[in-house]
Amino acid sequence: MKKVININFQGQVIAIEETAYEMLKQYIDRLTRFFAREEGGDEIVNDIECRIAELFGNRLKHGLNCITDEDVASIISSIGQPEDFDSDYEETASQPGAAASSESREQASASAPDDEVRRSLYRNSGDRILGGVCSGLAHYFKTDPVWLRMIFVLFFGLLFWVYIVLWIVLKPKELETNVSKRLYRNPNDRFLGGVCGGIAAYFKIDSWIPRLIFLLPLLFNLIGMISFFPLNFLFDDVDFSWNINMSVVVVYIVFWIIIPEARSVKQKLEMMGEEEYIRSIRERVSSNVASNRSRSDGREVPPATPANMAAAKEESIEKVSIDEMPPLPTDAYNASSNMASTNRPQVAPSSERSGCLNGFILLLKIIFFTFVGFLALVAVSAFVAFLFAGAQMMPLKSLFIDPGQETTLLYASLILLVGVPIISILIWIVRRVMKAKSRPTIGLVSTILWFGGLVTAGILAAQVADKFSEESTLERSVELMPVEGKSLYVDMKPYQDDYSEFRIGWGMDTDIDHLPYTNVNEDSLLFRDIYLHIRNSSDSLFHVRTVAASSCHELRGAKADLEEFSFDITQHDSLLLLPEFLMVPIEQGFRKQSITIEISVPAGKTVEVSDVLNNYRNQEPPSVVRRRIRNYTQTYMTMEPPHNEDEESEVGSEVVEQI
């Protein structure tokens, strides 16, 4: 008994058995995939569809009620499987001349690559997660692609570029798997993605074992959360860090991504081995029959027919179709057919589960998706914050980057580095939603553009770095009136006018002393890069001098910039006032400008620095300045602030003796 459906095929209404329809649909899917890389592939598939429709029409005209499995099978065999005309037509495509001409030399060259094809490296377009590089490599080394994918994920930082290069260099080609056993996700035995089910099938163990391994940290954590759990003290020493939980989730997601799902019969056979697979079908069938029977006459479980099973096993791998076992219900057929929808086989077992178990599974799923959601939220918000911070940095742009060529470079690299990926992701999503075919050229072009962005960014970075390549300093001594008392008091003169800060983002500006500020006219930059340096005087007088430092791409530029610094130190008797900011014209931009004030203290006298200047004292002046200061030693930096007069004079005299 078979269900017949009506389909609209190439403008004709055709009555067809449901199973035959599934077969046809798969066949056309395979054709579509096969001809996808051919120019005008759609048209070819359409032509073939027309032909099939015509053959259907003929058959129906001869008095048949509907198209059956046999009809479809015979049509498919007369048109041929894509694999069969693969070699046929591809060689004629590449060697039309060789086939037509009688030259033996060309004949030889036509047959020679045939053997090499099997051993050369391709990207496998038939089995891929990203570009099919791993899969192609696995084909080359005759291993399961999953292992290579794991290596690439584990050594992501190292192998990222290798992957990109291989992606670009290697040619795509549909490759048949050449390993008999592979790790797949098992759609028939799954809670979430079927990862654990697949692992269990691969290692021939019960699926609760990998599941438990994955869930243990989560369970421990749950126990740890419930503080009143009576045996909680037992787990005190165990580290249920959130990190372990997270990493388990991440590992699961990575597995979910890199392990393909077993969809076709062939893949399922590769997943669990032939015998296992047939056994699992047998179990499913018998349980299905049992449940059917039990509805009518109680719990009577008939044994599965071993003779049929044996017969099926004799068939070749491809042919393990349930047609050999006529009494099978459609459910089993679906499970074995390529189109096995992943949900349908799931329905039967879940209805048998008790309500409690279902609740538990639901709970686990909720917990899992909360984890994943949390992770995703963190990732997205980090990305958004990054973007915003970048946007907030834009006012600072003019300080580093000159208008003109450099600005063009900046925007070009921004568009290429950020815009291109976003646009290609959007295109990908749209194509995914529209179910359009992916075009490899788009990927290639956007990759090339992105690399172009890297190059421009590199050039820009080099240019910006070049501005800091030459450092120069300018020394000025400040005229001091003779100081009457024993001490010189140093204080800060606050900036009298208003000024505005460059804001980077939410509250991030509070701690950054070294970022420049602008004054209210926005014609000057105000820096806090001020360093205070105290040393012994060589005579009996106080001396003050300033060492200004700046960098530029050439020394002359740096020298010219230094002349424009404004830093007016004023003296009122024994009080020395330092301005709050170092002021430079805004045209200079940010060039690591700084100023160091060096106060020379004669023996027997002290200097008292106000607390507001502590910041200046505690930081070390830039290296270019340190080289300029004679006898610069770490001692000055680590020295206590000179509140204690004795200590100050002591240290002072000590150094004097050294000199």
Place this chain on the structure above:
Amino acid sequence: MNIENTQSQMRKGVLEYCILSIIKRGEAYPGDIIDEMKSAGLQLLEGTLYPLLNRLKNAEILTYRWVESTSGPPRKYFHLTEKGEAFQALLATTWNELATGVELVTRKPSEESDMNNNTI
């Protein structure tokens, strides 16, 4: 050496020539071509024909027009372009050379030697 491989190589070479010759005689749609090839005893996988026609069409050797059909969807009737005529003619000369050459080479050794003697 795989016999099937050699056989398919042999067939492949003449496939285009056969198809073009059939079309040269008059407009034809893929169904006709398949029927004719089959009745002549030339095995042809239909799946191979469509991509081949498509490529010939892309190479401007063939063009087609749509013809409504009483049984089924509209059909593509193919005919040769000028370029296609020339292409087919070239293939024909090549084939004739090949056929006579093969004939000569594969004849029985005794006859062959006789013939060689005669010509010399």
